[in-house]
Amino acid sequence: MKQIESIKEFGGFLNRYVHPSSSCHCDMTFSVFLPSVAQNEKVPALYWLSGLTCTDDNARTKGGMQRYAEEHGIALVFPDTSPRGADVPDEADRYDLGQGAGFYVNATQAPWNRHYHMYDYITDELPKLIESELPILGNVKSISGHSMGGHGALVCALKNPGSYRSVSAFAPICNPMECGWGQGCFSAYLGNDKEEWKDYDATELVKSGARVDTLLIDQGTADEFYDEGQLLPENLQEACNSEGQELVLRMQPGYDHSYHFIASFVGEHIAYHAKHLKC
Amino acid sequence: MKQIESIKEFGGFLNRYVHPSSSCHCDMTFSVFLPSVAQNEKVPALYWLSGLTCTDDNARTKGGMQRYAEEHGIALVFPDTSPRGADVPDEADRYDLGQGAGFYVNATQAPWNRHYHMYDYITDELPKLIESELPILGNVKSISGHSMGGHGALVCALKNPGSYRSVSAFAPICNPMECGWGQGCFSAYLGNDKEEWKDYDATELVKSGARVDTLLIDQGTADEFYDEGQLLPENLQEACNSEGQELVLRMQPGYDHSYHFIASFVGEHIAYHAKHLKC
Numbered sequence: 001m002k003q004i005e006s007i008k009e010f011g012g013f014l015n016r017y018v019h020p021s022s023s024c025h026c027d028m029t030f031s032v033f034l035p036s037v038a039q040n041e042k043v044p045a046l047y048w049l050s051g052l053t054c055t056d057d058n059a060r061t062k063g064g065m066q067r068y069a070e071e072h073g074i075a076l077v078f079p080d081t082s083p084r085g086a087d088v089p090d091e092a093d094r095y096d097l098g099q100g101a102g103f104y105v106n107a108t109q110a111p112w113n114r115h116y117h118m119y120d121y122i123t124d125e126l127p128k129l130i131e132s133e134l135p136i137l138g139n140v141k142s143i144s145g146h147s148m149g150g151h152g153a154l155v156c157a158l159k160n161p162g163s164y165r166s167v168s169a170f171a172p173i174c175n176p177m178e179c180g181w182g183q184g185c186f187s188a189y190l191g192n193d194k195e196e197w198k199d200y201d202a203t204e205l206v207k208s209g210a211r212v213d214t215l216l217i218d219q220g221t222a223d224e225f226y227d228e229g230q231l232l233p234e235n236l237q238e239a240c241n242s243e244g245q246e247l248v249l250r251m252q253p254g255y256d257h258s259y260h261f262i263a264s265f266v267g268e269h270i271a272y273h274a275k276h277l278k279c
Numbered sequence: 280m281k282q283i284e285s286i287k288e289f290g291g292f293l294n295r296y297v298h299p300s301s302s303c304h305c306d307m308t309f310s311v312f313l314p315s316v317a318q319n320e321k322v323p324a325l326y327w328l329s330g331l332t333c334t335d336d337n338a339r340t341k342g343g344m345q346r347y348a349e350e351h352g353i354a355l356v357f358p359d360t361s362p363r364g365a366d367v368p369d370e371a372d373r374y375d376l377g378q379g380a381g382f383y384v385n386a387t388q389a390p391w392n393r394h395y396h397m398y399d400y401i402t403d404e405l406p407k408l409i410e411s412e413l414p415i416l417g418n419v420k421s422i423s424g425h426s427m428g429g430h431g432a433l434v435c436a437l438k439n440p441g442s443y444r445s446v447s448a449f450a451p452i453c454n455p456m457e458c459g460w461g462q463g464c465f466s467a468y469l470g471n472d473k474e475e476w477k478d479y480d481a482t483e484l485v486k487s488g489a490r491v492d493t494l495l496i497d498q499g500t501a502d503e504f505y506d507e508g509q510l511l512p513e514n515l516q517e518a519c520n521s522e523g524q525e526l527v528l529r530m531q532p533g534y535d536h537s538y539h540f541i542a543s544f545v546g547e548h549i550a551y552h553a554k555h556l557k558c
Contacts, residue, residue, distance in 0.1 A: 008501065009539040064343045222287065260288040
């Protein structure tokens with residue numbers, strides 16, 4: 001892995017790296033914010049999964065998270081949202097399929113199945129890499145994300161009990177099988193057998209008995225994609241209620257789907273994760 | 280003036296407006312963050328002037344300022360950095376002259392002299408407009424900015440004693456007459472008589488006796504434009520020392536010219552302005 005950028009921020013460093021990925025069969029770029037305390041000791045990490053069209057850059061530039069990570073002494077890990085490159089299949093005229101839209105699954109269908117293994121990349125390859133190369137504690141991690149990345153955070157945590165100390169999400173796609181974005185990507189990446197889709201659907205995973213210790217979700221009520229039925233937090237809420245899974249779902253009046261919404265509440269999310277990462 | 284966007288953030292609202300400008304003879308766009316308290320009472324305003332290539336969007340998206348403005352109950356005003364539009368002269372292949380590079384002067388030379396009156400726009404037209412249309416206190420304002428906008432903040436304050444309660448800047452162009460960016464814009468906008476340039480040069484203004492009550496500047500030591508000699512804070516420091524103008528110039532070790540640098544210290548700047556705006 002090669003460091004390609006390092007920017008001092010809040011006393012820590014916002015670094016960017018490129019490495020050849022064995023999961024995705026291409027070079028992958030990611031960023032890490034290391035708080036100042038990481039100059040002397042290993043720190044826990046919060047993984048942040050971004051949404052459709054994003055790279056590693058959006059959240060680190062617009063999320064306003066680094067200040068809180070410095071305060072709590074935790075690292076932030078910003079992966080890309082898909083494999084990238086000229087050799088990687090894409091749908092150039094669609095923002096919601098292909099590059100920038102990996103949906104955090106392991107694709108099984110051609111032409112996606114060689115490169116689109118974001119699930120393995122996020123849950124296995126990237127943590128191993130950064131825990132060996134950077135001052136980041138082994139296996140003391142939490143996960144959060146936005147929209148498609150909120151879906152990713154929920155699914156990664158639900159499918160790996162004990163791997164993440166805490167999970168949260170902003171306006172996540174809670175039930176991708178039942179919305180346009182999810183159906184478009186799942187049919188392309190996973191094929192037409194909907195039983196296969198359930199394995200990457202937070203609502204279905206909860207219904208099947210998957211559990212996390214604690215779960216925090218913020219959803220703006222003025223979010224156009226919520227209005228369109230892309231996010232469906234009520235479906236997850238209903239599954240959690242039926243199954244006895246704790247869920248703190250906060251409907252935030254008047255907030256939209258943008259990073260301004262994230263910035264408004266990410267301090268509370270990072271404090272929540274820090275509490276679990278440091279206990 | 281017409282509101283074209285409103286985004287809820289930190290309990291307040293980040294609004295965007297368009298209006299026909301009498302100073303610039305074109306439609307101008309700006310953004311204002313109104314903290315939640317502005318729903319019930321008028322609040323003081325901090326003007327933020329952005330740097331080369333920016334619009335009103337950069338600082339509001341990347342600066343991380345709104346959180347602090349909400350805490351202190353002050354509005355943030357984000358003007359554009361130049362006149363805009365198909366009728367407005369531009370140098371399409373240059374980032375440092377024309378649209379996006381108004382340099383906060385009143386241009387006297389063709390073809391710039393019809394539209395490029397950013398000095399009048401910032402110091403007179405825009406405050407009158409927002410103080411009449413928005414819940415913003417009359418004449419209780421401060422000013423800050425970055426790079427070209429830092430230059431703008433210093434010049435607006437030095438030329439208008441008593442108009443701004445406080446002034447600060449991040450990596451400002453302190454002595455534009457002596458750097459490439461300033462010489463390029465001043466010769467185009469103001470002509471070849473360098474005596475005319477002195478009226479928009481913070482270092483020269485201090486030498487000529489202009490004063491502000493208080494002045495705070497942060498400059499990163501790893502700033503490539505500082506290394507290139509575009510910013511020249513030492514020249515301003517020397518003038519302030521000779522003339523008895525107070526200046527707090529903080530050289531911030533390892534910080535660059537980016538919004539990550541601004542985000543790291545803008546909380547301290549907003550606290551400083553809030554102290555002066557609310558006393």
